[in-house]
Amino acid sequence: MKSIDIVIPSFNEEGNIKSLYDRVLKLNLKKYKLRLLYVDDGSRDNTLFEIKKLSKNKKGIKVSYISFSRNFGHQVALKAGLDHSNADAVISMDADLQHPPELIPALIQKWEEGAEIVYTIRKDNENVSWFKRNTASMFYNILNYLSGLEISHGAADFRLLDKKVIFALRLFNEKNLFIRGLVTAIGFKKESVEYIPELRVWGVSKYSIKRMFLFALDGITSFSVKPLHFATYFGMVLSFFSGVYTIYAIVIYFSSDSVVSGWASVLTSVLFIGGMQLIILGIIGEYLGKLFIQSKGRPNYLISEKDL
Ligand code: UDP
Ligand code: MG
Numbered sequence: 001m002k003s004i005d006i007v008i009p010s011f012n013e014e015g016n017i018k019s020l021y022d023r024v025l026k027l028n029l030k031k032y033k034l035r036l037l038y039v040d041d042g043s044r045d046n047t048l049f050e051i052k053k054l055s056k057n058k059k060g061i062k063v064s065y066i067s068f069s070r071n072f073g074h075q076v077a078l079k080a081g082l083d084h085s086n087a088d089a090v091i092s093m094d095a096d097l098q099h100p101p102e103l104i105p106a107l108i109q110k111w112e113e114g115a116e117i118v119y120t121i122r123k124d125n126e127n128v129s130w131f132k133r134n135t136a137s138m139f140y141n142i143l144n145y146l147s148g149l150e151i152s153h154g155a156a157d158f159r160l161l162d163k164k165v166i167f168a169l170r171l172f173n174e175k176n177l178f179i180r181g182l183v184t185a186i187g188f189k190k191e192s193v194e195y196i197p198e199l200r201v202w203g204v205s206k207y208s209i210k211r212m213f214l215f216a217l218d219g220i221t222s223f224s225v226k227p228l229h230f231a232t233y234f235g236m237v238l239s240f241f242s243g244v245y246t247i248y249a250i251v252i253y254f255s256s257d258s259v260v261s262g263w264a265s266v267l268t269s270v271l272f273i274g275g276m277q278l279i280i281l282g283i284i285g286e287y288l289g290k291l292f293i294q295s296k297g298r299p300n301y302l303i304s305e306k307d308l
Pocket of ligand 1: 009071073205
């Protein structure tokens with residue numbers, strides 16, 4: 001019998017743990033050895049308690065868990081789930097039921113037909129906020145342009161990965177994980193399934209605007225060094241214009257009597273160049289920071305409890 005693990009990163013999701021379990025149970029996937037692997041990402045509510053309650057249950061689907069010592073983030077929780085699975089396939093999905101479990105049979109079907117990665121594409125509806133839809137598609141446009149990847153706009157971490165793919169992913173030792181990008185970049189036979197997202201059953205979204213921005217920045221700087229090239233181009237273009245401006249200034253100096261003017265232009269150019277320099281330093285800093293974090297070689301996550 002083939003085994004399938006369902007990995008569910010959960011951060012303060014106490015009200016969703018049982019609902020998700022029930023919905024998966026209803027699917028009646030008797031043909032497979034199924035296991036729910038909840039990754040408690042340092043929740044501060046009763047998430048772990050709810051998971052433990054399920055794991056004690058001898059009947060129904062087997063429930064395992066990993067509990068982090070603190071909050072490490074969604075992507076890291078996902079990685080931990082993949083690291084701790086020996087199943088023939090892993091399905092990853094959110095705990096809040098925005099990813100409908102009813103799609104699982106379709107994912108498995110494609111896998112049985114030979115796909116090694118079955119990813120899902122979110123068909124946006126009013127269950128996803130206008131803001132999220134638009135910022136997400138803007139982000140993927142920029143990321144795809146910069147990295148040469150082709151991540152679809154409705155990409156989410158709702159997918160099935162074959163064992164082979166999980167072994168491949170384990171070879172990547174990156175500290176700043178952007179699994180969506182990695183999965184797109186590693187090849188393998190891919191198939192997709194569309195789904196309509198549901199409303200979060202309980203609780204609130206953990207992705208604030210700030211976190212979304214950081215996530216986007218992480219994605220871009222993990223997959224592309226083009227921003228560094230931009231810095232160089234900007235520098236070159238600016239030096240060219242300042243050269244032209246210098247020539248212009250010299251010409252004016254010799255050909256005109258009223259030389260004192262020019263406050264505004266000096267000030268704007270100084271501010272502009274100052275701003276550009278800061279941005280460029282920031283870009284370099286982003287990469288240097290990544291290098292620094294990577295070079296320390298710290299573990300991605302720390303586990304305080306587990307039951308596998
Ligand atoms: N999540 C997590 N750690 C975090 C933030 C989120 O494990 O630091 C989980 C969360 O519990 C959920 C999934 O990641 O299962 C997606 O998060 P959320 O639903 O808040 O994001 P949204 O759907 O609003 O993008
Ligand atoms: Mg959600």
